[in-house]
Amino acid sequence: METRRTFLRTALATAATATLGESALGATSRIPSPDRTGVLIDLTACIGCRSCEKACSKAHNLPTLASPPQADANSSLPRRRPDAHALTVVNEFKEANGSRPSTFVKVQCMHCDYPACESACIVGAIKKQESGPVLWDSDMCIGCRYCMVACPFQIPSFQYDTALKPDIVKCDMCINRTKDSGIPACVEICPVEALTYGRRSTLIEVAKKKIENYPERYRNHLYGELEAGGTSVLYLANADFNDLKFPALRRDPMPGTVESIQHGIFAYFVPPLSLYSILGGLMWINKNSKKKSEEETIE
Amino acid sequence: MSTLTAPAPITKRYFTPGVIVLVILALNGIAFVLGRLFFGIGAVTNLSDQFPWGLWIGVDVAAGVALAAGGFTSAAIGHVMHREDYHVIIRTALLTAMLGYTFVAFGVMIDIGRWYYIWHPLLMWNGNSALFEVGMCVMIYMTVLYIEFLPIVTERFIGRVNLKGVFAALNQPIDSLLRLLDRTLGKTMFLFIIAGIVLSTLHQSSLGTLMIIAGPKMHPLWQTPILPLLFLLSAVAVGFPMIIFESILASRTFGLKPEMHVLSKLGTMIAPLLGVYLAFKLGDMVIRETFVYLLEPTTESIMFTIEIVAGVIVPLRMFLSPAVVRSPLWLFVASSLVILGVLLNRINNFIVAYTPPFATASYFPSFGEISVTVGFAALLVLIYRVCVKVFPVISLEQGHVRPVTKYSIRGSAK
Numbered sequence: 001m002e003t004r005r006t007f008l009r010t011a012l013a014t015a016a017t018a019t020l021g022e023s024a025l026g027a028t029s030r031i032p033s034p035d036r037t038g039v040l041i042d043l044t045a046c047i048g049c050r051s052c053e054k055a056c057s058k059a060h061n062l063p064t065l066a067s068p069p070q071a072d073a074n075s076s077l078p079r080r081r082p083d084a085h086a087l088t089v090v091n092e093f094k095e096a097n098g099s100r101p102s103t104f105v106k107v108q109c110m111h112c113d114y115p116a117c118e119s120a121c122i123v124g125a126i127k128k129q130e131s132g133p134v135l136w137d138s139d140m141c142i143g144c145r146y147c148m149v150a151c152p153f154q155i156p157s158f159q160y161d162t163a164l165k166p167d168i169v170k171c172d173m174c175i176n177r178t179k180d181s182g183i184p185a186c187v188e189i190c191p192v193e194a195l196t197y198g199r200r201s202t203l204i205e206v207a208k209k210k211i212e213n214y215p216e217r218y219r220n221h222l223y224g225e226l227e228a229g230g231t232s233v234l235y236l237a238n239a240d241f242n243d244l245k246f247p248a249l250r251r252d253p254m255p256g257t258v259e260s261i262q263h264g265i266f267a268y269f270v271p272p273l274s275l276y277s278i279l280g281g282l283m284w285i286n287k288n289s290k291k292k293s294e295e296e297t298i299e
Numbered sequence: 300m301s302t303l304t305a306p307a308p309i310t311k312r313y314f315t316p317g318v319i320v321l322v323i324l325a326l327n328g329i330a331f332v333l334g335r336l337f338f339g340i341g342a343v344t345n346l347s348d349q350f351p352w353g354l355w356i357g358v359d360v361a362a363g364v365a366l367a368a369g370g371f372t373s374a375a376i377g378h379v380m381h382r383e384d385y386h387v388i389i390r391t392a393l394l395t396a397m398l399g400y401t402f403v404a405f406g407v408m409i410d411i412g413r414w415y416y417i418w419h420p421l422l423m424w425n426g427n428s429a430l431f432e433v434g435m436c437v438m439i440y441m442t443v444l445y446i447e448f449l450p451i452v453t454e455r456f457i458g459r460v461n462l463k464g465v466f467a468a469l470n471q472p473i474d475s476l477l478r479l480l481d482r483t484l485g486k487t488m489f490l491f492i493i494a495g496i497v498l499s500t501l502h503q504s505s506l507g508t509l510m511i512i513a514g515p516k517m518h519p520l521w522q523t524p525i526l527p528l529l530f531l532l533s534a535v536a537v538g539f540p541m542i543i544f545e546s547i548l549a550s551r552t553f554g555l556k557p558e559m560h561v562l563s564k565l566g567t568m569i570a571p572l573l574g575v576y577l578a579f580k581l582g583d584m585v586i587r588e589t590f591v592y593l594l595e596p597t598t599e600s601i602m603f604t605i606e607i608v609a610g611v612i613v614p615l616r617m618f619l620s621p622a623v624v625r626s627p628l629w630l631f632v633a634s635s636l637v638i639l640g641v642l643l644n645r646i647n648n649f650i651v652a653y654t655p656p657f658a659t660a661s662y663f664p665s666f667g668e669i670s671v672t673v674g675f676a677a678l679l680v681l682i683y684r685v686c687v688k689v690f691p692v693i694s695l696e697q698g699h700v701r702p703v704t705k706y707s708i709r710g711s712a713k
Contacts, residue, residue: 081657083348120512122434124425142419143412145351146430150512154655157348158412160341166412247515247656257524258512259427265501265527266426272497279379279493286381 032113036132037178038200038224038232039187040207041106043244044217045194048104050090052186052195056108059174059185060087079245082108084157087171088186093244103237105244106186106195109134109155109171110224111232114253117147117156126168132200132232133173141168152228152247152254173232200232207236229253304558306390306691308455311553313684321677328674331667335409343667349655352410354664357649358672359406361506362642363399364437365534369545370396370444371499372538378492387558387694388565390451391549392542394692397444398683402675404441407434409671429508436502443495450488451690453481504531510648518599519589521652525579532576537641539565539572540614540634547631549693558694563624566633570618573637577611602643602651610640 057064062085080089088108095102111134118126118134125140126147136156143166148156159166174184178197182188187195196203204225211218223241224231227249235241242248265271335343346353373392377385408414420434460474507530510517523529543562550557584590593600617623617633624630650662664672687693 079657079659081348116512116514119425119427120430121425122428122430123419123423124428125423140419140423141413142416143414144410144430145346145412146428146509148348148351149510149516149653152514152516154349154516154657158351159339160344160346161339162412163337163339163342166339245657249515254514255427255512258429258508261508261511261524261527262427262429262432262505265504266432272501275500276493276497279375279496280489283379283381283489283493286379290381290383 030114030128032128032230033130033132034201036113036130036200036232037173037198038111038132038203038234039173039184040196040198040203040234040236042194042196042210043103043105043235043237043239045192046090046104046106047192047194048090048092048102049191051189051191052106053086053088053090055185055189056088056171057086059177060172062086082155082157082170084159084167084169087169093239095239100238103239103244105237108186108233109173110153110228111171111173112228112254113230113232114228114255116150116152116228116254119255119259120146120150122146129175131178133175133178134232135172135175136168136170138165138167143168150254152249200234203234207234210236226251229256304387304694304696306387306451306693307695308689308691309553309687309693309695311688313688315552317552318681318684321681324677325674325681328671328677331670331674332409334667335671336414340410340412343665343671345662345665345668347662349658350653350662352649352653353662354650354668354672355406355410357646358642359675360403360410361509361649362645363403363406364503364506365530365537365641365645366541366638367396367399367403368499368503368534368538369541370399370538371496372535373542374447374492375496378489379496384564385561387561388542388546390692390694391546391687392538393444393447394683394686394690395541395545397441397448398679398686400437400441400444402679403437405675406672429505429512432505433502433509436498436505440495440498440502443491443498446484446491447488447495449480450484451692453477453484455690457481499534500531503534504528506530507648510652513653516653516655517648518592518652518654519587520584520592520599520603521648523583523587525583526648529576529580529583532572532579533641533644536569536572536576537637539569540637543630543634544638547627547634549687553687553693555693555695557627559625559627562627562630566618566624566630569634569637570615573611573615573618577607577615580607580611599647599651602647606640606643606647609636610643611637614640 054064056062079091080086082089088106090104090106093103093105111128111132113128115126115128115134118124118128121141122144123140123142125137125142126134127137128134143158145156145158145168147168148154148158155170157169159169174182174186177184183197184195187197196206198206204222207222207225211220211222217238218236219238219240221237221241223235223237223246224233227247229252235246237244331343340346344353344355369392373385373389376382377389408417411417420431421438425431457474457477460470460477462470462473504527507526507528511522511524511526514522543565546562547557549555593604614633614636617629617636622629623633
């Protein structure tokens with residue numbers, strides 16, 4: 001099913017590219033590599049130990065803060081979000097009636113297949129890699145924070161307290177480890193193997209099998225398979241994803257509408273150039289008619 | 300034809316009590332700009348990971364660009380439609396647009412984290428990004444505005460370059476340069492004027508495209524695929540009110556008679572423009588059935604109602620009345636309402652409508668952010684006053700019949 005969909009998308013996109021040319025299409029027409037990797041997060045396994053948070057900070061040379069209070073054991077504390085000091089955080093979601101154990105939700109960049117941040121970035125500093133991660137290039141970034149406006153998961157963070165060269169900070173799927181055939185720090189450290197790193201297509205197969213084999217353990221919803229056109233990070237859970245504060249997103253890629261508008265306005269510069277010619281023509285006609293009427297009055 | 304008026308430098312004194320207040324406001328703003336440069340954006344603003352854009356983008360940039368729309372609307376009517384009677388307002392509109400865009404650029408510079416990389420979009424292109432298009436168009440258009448202003452500089456200084464001392468030797472070369480510029484620009488200016496209009500329509504609309512990518516993070520009252528069209532139509536509608544507002548204000552502070560014969564004519568054109576904008580705005584609301592949100596008394600629904608009623612419907616009705624259009628006071632009031640309406644619309648689109656999913660508190664601009672925005676506006680007025688004293692921008696009644704010079708139509712065909 002997945003391969004057929006990928007094939008169809010590939011065929012359509014290739015045909016479109018052939019007829020319209022690459023420039024007329026946005027990033028949403030790009031075919032993600034079938035070998036791209038991702039992380040499957042099984043929330044039914046997570047025990048909320050948060051060793052992934054520490055391992056992540058260590059791997060990214062961020063200060064490992066003395067463990068902040070268990071954020072949501074007490075519901076009066078605000079839920080934590082990834083920020084400039086922590087690329088991933090785990091929040092607890094208690095069952096209202098206590099009938100089931102709490103669900104712990106790890107939050108980090110979803111590494112979308114069609115990232116809104118990549119489409120939005122004014123200089124193209126954010127790029128979806130063939131291998132899966134969505135990476136940010138410090139040498140290009142101007143710090144406009146449009147990626148933060150665009151991200152449907154509200155993930156990119158900004159170093160507001162840095163005067164010179166503030167960074168956009170977000171999970172990079174441990175690119176420095178995976179490029180040497182390592183695995184992300186959070187995946188490696190997880191004591192209950194709630195996290196699985198691998199080819200996204202394989203992860204989807206694994207997840208589907210889990211849902212099939214343990215229907216009482218999992219909701220029949222693999223979050224990230226289709227949301228916003230698909231993400232490299234996938235979630236399995238026992239609870240409704242809306243209750244776990246996952247944004248409810250449609251299946252089409254986030255940048256779709258904007259890119260069709262942008263590429264419509266700028267289709268080979270035809271609309272702007274036509275407007276230019278029309279205005280030029282009007283100017284010429286008006287000028288000449290004015291001249292003519294003046295000449296007539298003189299006569 | 301009123302050949303009795305011609306642009307000339309203003310001779311009134313520069314400092315008045317009001318100007319001194321503006322100087323204080325400007326200095327206060329500059330202090331906070333320095334604070335931002337030395338201690339980071341977080342030290343001065345209330346921006347956060349949830350609210351990455353605030354007052355500076357909403358007002359200094361988005362509203363700033365919209366309110367500088369007088370530049371391209373007046374160019375369209377004066378040069379493209381070739382209506383010479385409007386030429387008295389073209390120079391003031393041009394100066395306002397030029398300074399407006401300059402301050403938009405300043406606003407962008409202090410808002411982006413790495414201001415010294417502002418040139419990056421020139422080399423690093425992302426054609427998918429609406430912001431890239433806005434950035435490029437604004438940069439090019441600003442250059443075009445400065446080029447359109449050049450003939451006013453040459454007119455002022457040809458034959459009057461008079462440097463003293465060691466620089467005296469430069470007088471002749473500078474004068475020749477000015478004359479060369481004047482000759483070249485006189486023949487090519489129409490290219491720049493049309494380019495200016497095209498660039499304006501492009502980036503005025505693309506400013507609206509900016510927020511579409513925020514998707515569900517933007518309140519449905521404003522989030523619509525026709526945002527670029529709405530931004531363009533509202534910018535076109537606010538162009539003439541801005542010229543009227545600025546012209547009446549300038550004539551008042553400089554003790555001149557307002558150019559009512561032109562301003563009234565501009566006034567009669569505003570109602571249809573506002574009408575088109577309103578039709579699209581309401582039509583969009585009906586088609587997407589977003590009026591249901593108006594029944595809930597939320598900040599969003601209240602702000603939307605104020606924006607539409609006070610900013611569009613009331614001034615639209617006012618501009619339909621001949622009595623309003625003839626009276627400088629009422630013309631000023633109605634124009635101010637349109638300006639406030641567009642200002643509010645941009646604030647609504649970029650700040651009020653933006654509701655990030657994980658925000659624990661809402662955003663309100665800090666004292667520092669407001670200081671910078673007010674300070675930049677004050678600085679703009681101060682520089683405007685310098686410009687009209689140095690350059691022949693504002694049309695004055697001449698004591699004698701002045702020959703129609705080749706400069707009377709800025710650069711366009713003669």
